[in-house]
Amino acid sequence: MAKNSSFFVLTLCVIGVFLYACQEKLVETQARTTNTEQHRPQFHFSPAEHWMNDPNGMVYYEGEYHLFYQHYPDSSVWGPMHWGHAVSTDLVHWEHLPIALYPDSLGFIFSGSAVIDWNNTSGFGKDGKPPMVAMFTLHNRIKEKAGQNDFETQGIAYSNDRGRTWTKFSGNPVIANMNNERDFRDPKVVWVESSKQWVVAIATGNHIGFWGSSDLKKWSHLSDFGEEYGVHSAGAWECPDLFPINVDGTGETKWGLFVNINPGGPNGGSATQYFIGSFDGKTFTLDPDFAADVPKGRGIWLDEGKDNYASVTWSDVPKSDGRRLFTGWMSNWEYANVVPTTVWRNASTLPRSLTLVKTEAGYRFLSQPVKELEKLRGKSCEIPATQISGSLDLSEKLGFTPSRSELILEFDLINADGTNLGVELSNSKGEYYRIGYNSAKNQFYSDRTKAGNHSFSPDKFATSIHVAPRVSRDQTLRLHLFFDVASAELFADNGATVMTELYFPSEEYNQVKLFAEGGNPLPVKGTVYQIQRIWK
Numbered sequence: 001m002a003k004n005s006s007f008f009v010l011t012l013c014v015i016g017v018f019l020y021a022c023q024e025k026l027v028e029t030q031a032r033t034t035n036t037e038q039h040r041p042q043f044h045f046s047p048a049e050h051w052m053n054d055p056n057g058m059v060y061y062e063g064e065y066h067l068f069y070q071h072y073p074d075s076s077v078w079g080p081m082h083w084g085h086a087v088s089t090d091l092v093h094w095e096h097l098p099i100a101l102y103p104d105s106l107g108f109i110f111s112g113s114a115v116i117d118w119n120n121t122s123g124f125g126k127d128g129k130p131p132m133v134a135m136f137t138l139h140n141r142i143k144e145k146a147g148q149n150d151f152e153t154q155g156i157a158y159s160n161d162r163g164r165t166w167t168k169f170s171g172n173p174v175i176a177n178m179n180n181e182r183d184f185r186d187p188k189v190v191w192v193e194s195s196k197q198w199v200v201a202i203a204t205g206n207h208i209g210f211w212g213s214s215d216l217k218k219w220s221h222l223s224d225f226g227e228e229y230g231v232h233s234a235g236a237w238e239c240p241d242l243f244p245i246n247v248d249g250t251g252e253t254k255w256g257l258f259v260n261i262n263p264g265g266p267n268g269g270s271a272t273q274y275f276i277g278s279f280d281g282k283t284f285t286l287d288p289d290f291a292a293d294v295p296k297g298r299g300i301w302l303d304e305g306k307d308n309y310a311s312v313t314w315s316d317v318p319k320s321d322g323r324r325l326f327t328g329w330m331s332n333w334e335y336a337n338v339v340p341t342t343v344w345r346n347a348s349t350l351p352r353s354l355t356l357v358k359t360e361a362g363y364r365f366l367s368q369p370v371k372e373l374e375k376l377r378g379k380s381c382e383i384p385a386t387q388i389s390g391s392l393d394l395s396e397k398l399g400f401t402p403s404r405s406e407l408i409l410e411f412d413l414i415n416a417d418g419t420n421l422g423v424e425l426s427n428s429k430g431e432y433y434r435i436g437y438n439s440a441k442n443q444f445y446s447d448r449t450k451a452g453n454h455s456f457s458p459d460k461f462a463t464s465i466h467v468a469p470r471v472s473r474d475q476t477l478r479l480h481l482f483f484d485v486a487s488a489e490l491f492a493d494n495g496a497t498v499m500t501e502l503y504f505p506s507e508e509y510n511q512v513k514l515f516a517e518g519g520n521p522l523p524v525k526g527t528v529y530q531i532q533r534i535w536k
């Protein structure tokens, strides 16, 4: 008995020292960043230091949005993966927390998801409170190096203290790699009410596999989707997300399926395609019109810019809120490891809200920046209705830096025959970034070819202008833009076309102009807001 209790005390001490060390490391880390380094995003989430890729385990619980993320705490290039952790009460301001999950003997902790197990189906709950359960891929580098194919399996862990500390399930892995798939990862769990069970979507080579479970521990294979549809490329499908969503303005529910792909994106490298259909608890079936639009080789994209990857949605957002919220990794595997930042590397996109609408072309998603971002608005500058021929310089008029700004613009395309219109940011070094719309081609575009430093990736980062077709036919063209030191996010036509793009000017942009070139004078009006920093 005495032996047992001293063992217990010793164990507690070890855990205590470990937690203290984690907390100390975090404090140290935060002290090492001023959050004002060159190119550091000022209103996007980025890790205090070192490497970050995909957002993981996004879940809402007791007033907090959790953002876990692929993290390598020892370097600013990709390495043995951990789950970094941050929380926010408003999706805008983030608090860094200690690392949530560390690699173990079963492998690195690759991407995955988290849910609240409200009915304690797993039995991991404590004191009448539901556990937070995470499911992730265990990537076994030793097996991989030894030439085995079954090095990716799925594991789970749970937390009884709002995601602060985690216990890995002793029965891991919970889904073995039965078919020797080299790419078998990124489990995204959802509770399916119609069949009253958990379903997990897993990227399995060239398709998505679905598994079902009553307790999050024992899983059985349900079905596969996708070999015959959408964009496939030399790379694997990654980071799926299956979720129900109402068709805007109706009582109808559809199921959305995000599938990330790398490479194969519309402008090269990594991107998120999506599918709309139904899910009967077992099988995902494409909506017939949607199926016709995505034969093998053709994709419909969530974001057509180069820098939004691994987008997945938050789980357990309260019904009273009702939104389907998501964020992505604001980078691209073509150059993510070499972008010219110090201290930390990479950031998340702005959090977005998804709406499913029925258009002439069939069901499509609209993505909008979350309304909480309005809190960050500082000074503003109205652009009263005016005609632009050539350009309209706003730099003096603003009275704040455009390098951190939000623009809401409406162009009337009535006479836009061949007009090239948009917004240009520039600096005294002659570097400039342009984002806009080319009416002759009916395309939005992002031009970072002269935006600053791209020597870190001479053949990938800025060799071409990135384009996206316009789908809306409205005569009014709405551009909703966010610029944050090193990134642009365009939500055009109420989110029907979205482009997220990085740039690295050698000096922050301090000039901004609107332009309408090569056609008739164009009516425009709008507002520009200064955006405040989220870091103290």
Ligand code: FRU
Pocket: 053, 054, 070, 081, 110, 111, 137, 185, 186, 238, 239, 310
């Ligand atoms: C996507 C991805 C995932 C994987 C993770 C590894 O960016 O390749 O498929 O789980 O990153 O960090």
